[in-house]
Amino acid sequence: MPLPKDLIAMATAAGYKQGAHKVRDSQASLEKYVPNTLAMHANILNRFTTWHWHNATEKAKDMNTTPPDFDTIRSCVLGKNAPAPDMADVKDFFRFYIACSRGRITANGRPTAESMVSRAEDFYRAFTLETGTETDERQHSEIYRWIRCVLTAEGVLEDRKKPKHNLDRVALDRLLHAIWHDLIVPHERMRIQLHLLLILYVTTGARVGGLFGGDVTYKDIEIVQTRRVGGGYRYFWRFDQRFVKNNRNTDNNTFGSSVRDHDVLMYSATPLLLSLAFSDHAMFGFGDLGALYELDIPVEDNEIILRWHEDAMNLPIFRSVARDGIVSRTQMDENTFRRYFHQALKIAGYVGVSPSIHQIRRFLGKQVDERYTEVERCQHLTQTDRNIFGSSYVANCSSVDGLGAFLGEQADHSAVNFFQGIEKFRETGAPNVLPAAIEKALWQKREVVDLEEQISLAVTADHKTKLSGNLRNLRRKLKATALAEYRDQWVRDRRDWKLLTRGKVSPGTSTSDGNLVVAFIPELERVERLMLSTQPLSSECMQRATHDLYTLASKGFAILYYPGEQPIAGRCKFCNVEIESM
Secondary structure, three states: OOOHHHHHHHHHHOOOOOOOOHHHHOOOOOOOOOHHHHHHHHHHHHHHHHHHHHHHHHHHHHHOOOOOOHHHHHHHHHOOOOOOOOHHHHHHHHHHHHHOOOOOOOOOOOOEHHHHHHHHHHHHHHHHHHHOOOOOHHHHHHHHHHHHHHHHHOOOOEOOOOOOOOOOHHHHHHHHHHHHHOOOOOOHHHHHHHHHHHHHHHHHOOOHHHHOOOOOEHHHEEEEEEEOOOOOEEEEEEEEEOOOOOOOOOOOOOEEEEEEOOOOHHHOHHHHHHHHHHHOOOEOOOOOHHHHHOOOOOOOOOEEEOOEOHHHOOOEOOEEEOOOOOEEEEEOOHHHHHHHHHHHHHHOOEOOOOOOHHHHHHHHHHHHHHHOOHHHHHHHOOOOOHHHHHHHOOOOOOOOOHHHHHHOOOOOOHHHHHHHOOHHHEOOOOOOOOOHHHHHHHOOOHHHHHHHHHHHHOOOHHHHHHHHHHHHHHHHHHHHHHHHHHHHHHHHHHHHHHHHOOOOOOOOOOOOOOOHHHHOOHHHHHHHHHHOOOOOOOHHHHHHHHHHHHHHHHOOOOOOOOOOOOOEOOEOOOOOOEHHHO
8 A cells, every 4th residue: 555655756756736626626516517518508698698788788878977887797797706686587588588588380470389498498497507696496396387288378389399200210321222213423432421311310319419419420330241041141240329318528438339131232331331332442351342252261260350541540431622613631521411302302202391300200219119129229329318209209190900999900000190291291393493483573572672782882892792502591591482382283283183183193203313324334234233223132232333433433524425435545446546635
């Protein structure tokens, strides 16, 4: 056992100084909340101070005195040991909060009742954290009841919730078909990345931010080759999520999920991953896919663990791609993924529903709940609060076949799956662009014309640039709103026509021309054909498909040639002129 003087010497050498952190260590609840929560706290306390400042300013006007400044008010109402507000003040503050807030799903344009209950909970937590003053739990209960009951009865708030739907296997198939058959991308790598991201989401049930909270790199994946029943080899791998909700230590704490091969190319993540890895030269010990396929597992082993090059460990897998097709070394951002995701679902014919990755998470949660224990479900979905599942991870429609249960018959979940899913929002041939006449009429709106006149009269270049940006944003907003309304009306008319003609209508045709570059890229044509099929592939076919995916991920297609017309040694096949000199 070390002597006391030796322990003191060791602590001093390590930088310890008695009482150096006394002020900070005397504070409670440090690091209790994550940055996003603290940002919400700061926002609501700023509004609370603004409400107080507004009241003080109005009183000063009535008394003809100088109004206090904002910072003075803040130090008074949010200073250390500041008194807790009484119930009447809290209620008036939330009337103020509601009046200066906007909702997205209510008819009156205000927040929903439940969202305001959440803000009230945030307020009490933030106030206590900022001032150190505890608030009355009885007041909390009264405020929550007042928001839910009184304000809804007065019509100030609406008790409305966003409909919950599931994005199931049928919708996933349509989504992947749209990505490979119709979606326009700046580089074929983007198509592969989008596909792999979706397979990871359906496998792990990750939140959308779980793959975009930071860089998803090769160090987050451990890949293994193993024996296939009946001969040959297959792959499985572990994917570690770092950016799960409330994970404060992303460097050391990870949440792993296994990913396996599938005989249907559309559902198999490994060919997608390998195509990206070899395009990035990330695989240790193998220069190309052919070398990897020569790898044999020793007789005494059942698996062999592959690894990445050290200099590729921190390389993002899902990379941003510029409009000119240049692949960067930085991670694709979440907004880019959302844009492609929504575009693909629109192409697939879904109208009047807001698709989200959480719909995938919800559907996976339902399937997992039927097959695994509650603990296993919570572990897989990284959802520590078991009570949350019943309130937030079920669709609005019951999962029970009530008649079958009552009659003691085998359950038929066809109706359940339809009403829980998003298929009812799909209509083949739904338009994705506005008719020219409608778009032209948008540009004649008074607000557009006024902005155009302001631009023509602008004196300075900076002012003109700012107004031009405002005009672009206005046009984008008007066009998006008009397209949504046009699509809704088109679907209604189409479905009415089906009823009036007793279903005797010509089949709906896609408004997309499909992927027009397949004639120039035979690899894309072959992969697209396989991606549109649910037929299992042999090992040899899967390897050939992976080779084609690698070509798509690694090769630039800025200049396209018909098959057989590519330059030979840098010269035109027909006139023998150097391509660079043209």
